[in-house]
Amino acid sequence: MSGGIDDEVATKPTSAADYKELGNKAFADKDFNAAIQHYTKAIQLEPTNHVFFSNRSASYAGLKEWEKSMQDAKECIRLDPEFIKGYYRLATAQLEMKNFDAAEATIKQGMTLDANNSQLSRTLRSIKQARKLASAAAAAASSSASSPSILGGNRQLDTATARELHDLRVQHNKTAREYQTVQANLTKAQREEKMYNLTFEELKERPSAKYYRSVGKVFMQSSQPQIFEHLESNINSQQKKQQELTGKMEYLEKRLKSQQLNMKELTSS
Secondary structure (H helix, E strand, O other), X not given: OOOOOOOOOOOOOHHHHHHHHXXXXXXXXXXHHHHHHHHHHHHHHXXXXXXXXXXXXXXXXXXXXXHHHHHHHHXXXXXXXXXXXXXXXXXXXXXXXXXXXXXXXXXXXXXXXXXXXXXXXXXXXXXXXXXXXXXXXXXXXXXHHHHHHHHOOOOOOOHHHHHHHXXXXXXXXXXXXXXXXXXXXXXXXXXXXXXHHHHHHHHHOOOOOOEEEEEOOEXXXXXXXXXXXXXXXXXXXXXXXXXXXXXXXXXXXXXXXXXXXXXXXHHHO
């Protein structure tokens, strides 16, 4: 979720650059607390360097401290409104805080600077999918919550109607469980895509590193193009899976509403 770390080197003061390099190393080792400490010292020495705030925002994101990540990203953009990665950092934090409208507005603002930026485009797709998922989940919860009131009226139902109503409730509960399963699988696919995207962005900024890919239980050294092809294939696979699961969720949501309507009509007839 946090994206790759920027390697832009501040020219002065030298000690701020040194702290930044220490922060980069700690971030690469996933020691986010140490990275935050180093970037904070760099900021104290050079408080107008937007890259330091961007990198500290990424470190807070690594700890899932989204509020702090958001504040640093905002400061990064304030210091340099043309720094694309600042918009990505800010939108990522807003997305994780479920502030979908603000996240989408941030991405669109960034895309005015670079309409074809792949990182912003992927994040925008994630925002739209997350908003749709949250909306569908709220609708399903509302549908399930209202079901007992449909079945609990004071009017006596004849045996045939009561049996039909029971069957509808069983079907509704089954659909709700299926919906929850699809929702969980969609969340997993989104998480997998984010992981592959994060790895892809980090490796782009480390071209001289050695690359290894797991093949079964064996790790084999691979070239950068091979690794990138593997990651892009996995990203595309997860995106396709998300599209299929989103379509299934929409179908199940319609079925839940239809079943609820049938129960309402049965009890009022």
